[in-house]
Amino acid sequence: MYLVSGPIDPSALLADVSAPDRGGVASFLGVVRDHHAGREVLRLEYSAYPAMAELECEHILAEARGRWPCGVTLRHRLGTLEIGDLAVAVLAASAHRAAAFDACRYVIEQLKRRVPIWKREFFADGTDAWVDPTAASEFAPSRRDAT
Amino acid sequence: MSVSSSDASVTVAVRLFARYAELLGTESLALTLPAGATVGQVIETLRRQPGGALLPPRLLVARNLIQAGESEQVAPGDEVAVLPPMSGG
Numbered sequence: 017m018y019l020v021s022g023p024i025d026p027s028a029l030l031a032d033v034s035a036p037d038r039g040g041v042a043s044f045l046g047v048v049r050d051h052h053a054g055r056e057v058l059r060l061e062y063s064a065y066p067a068m069a070e071l072e073c074e075h076i077l078a079e080a081r082g083r084w085p086c087g088v089t090l091r092h093r094l095g096t097l098e099i100g101d102l103a104v105a106v107l108a109a110s111a112h113r114a115a116a117f118d119a120c121r122y123v124i125e126q127l128k129r130r131v132p133i134w135k136r137e138f139f140a141d142g143t144d145a146w147v148d149p150t151a152a153s154e155f156a157p158s159r160r161d162a163t
Numbered sequence: 164m165s166v167s168s169s170d171a172s173v174t175v176a177v178r179l180f181a182r183y184a185e186l187l188g189t190e191s192l193a194l195t196l197p198a199g200a201t202v203g204q205v206i207e208t209l210r211r212q213p214g215g216a217l218l219p220p221r222l223l224v225a226r227n228l229i230q231a232g233e234s235e236q237v238a239p240g241d242e243v244a245v246l247p248p249m250s251g252g
Contacts, residue, residue, distance in 0.1 A: 046252050062251065063180065063181060064180075064251070065178065065180055065225075065244055065246065067228055068225055068228040068244065069251075071228050092251055092252075103252070104251070104252050124252060127251060127252055128249070128250075128251060128252040129249065130249065131249060131251050132180070132225075132244075132246050132249055132251075133249060133250070133251025133252075134180060134181035134182075134247055134249065134250050134251070135250040135251065136181070146181050146182040146247065146250070147250040148182075148247070148248045148250065149248055149249075149250055150248040151248075
């Protein structure tokens with residue numbers, strides 16, 4: 017299960033991808049931040065289409081393993097998350113660092129694009145909004161700025 | 164031979180998420196269409212439900228967990244999910 021309702025433990029994932037012939041491990045940890053497009057964020061809520069999300073995660077990880085010789089895994093947390101909570105973790109291990117970095121980057125970028133997970137932000141002014149990366153509004157995160 | 168109603172119609176389970184679930188006021192509904200109906204016709208029918216007119220013109224749809232085109236035919240019991248722009252990570 018790649019979607020979890022409780023805290024993510026990156027050290028447990030490290031054990032999952034480690035092997036005697038893998039000398040480089042790259043990780044991406046996505047943490048809930050306190051601002052978005054200039055507004056103060058108090059907390060986030062993640063929801064998903066779990067059956068499809070699990071399937072899509074499996075596809076993305078298989079693609080990464082096919083492109084780079086690596087061990088790679090991920091977890092994404094659902095539910096209400098507070099500032100500083102770990103929302104997503106990707107770990108990739110390979111013989112050398114280049115493949116580990118590339119596989120890790122590939123998985124997080126594809127996850128954001130393809131896995132049916134939705135983020136709702138709760139702002140300090142009492143309002144809330146679903147994040148829409150495709151919206152041409154001031155609240156749409158840029159690709160670079162997005163967690 | 165008589166034609167039973169199950170031959171003449173197809174009922175699919177529509178799943179809605181996040182903002183779309185809020186627009187329609189529900190996370191799931193069953194829609195019955197004529198046999199041979201397509202994903203596109205399921206969406207047209209969905210747009211006629213209360214709140215359905217508020218859905219954006221272009222929609223990402225999955226049929227049985229796989230992204231689906233509008234021309235794909237649906238079968239009885241299919242799960243047709245309408246997916247808002249993804250924002251995980």
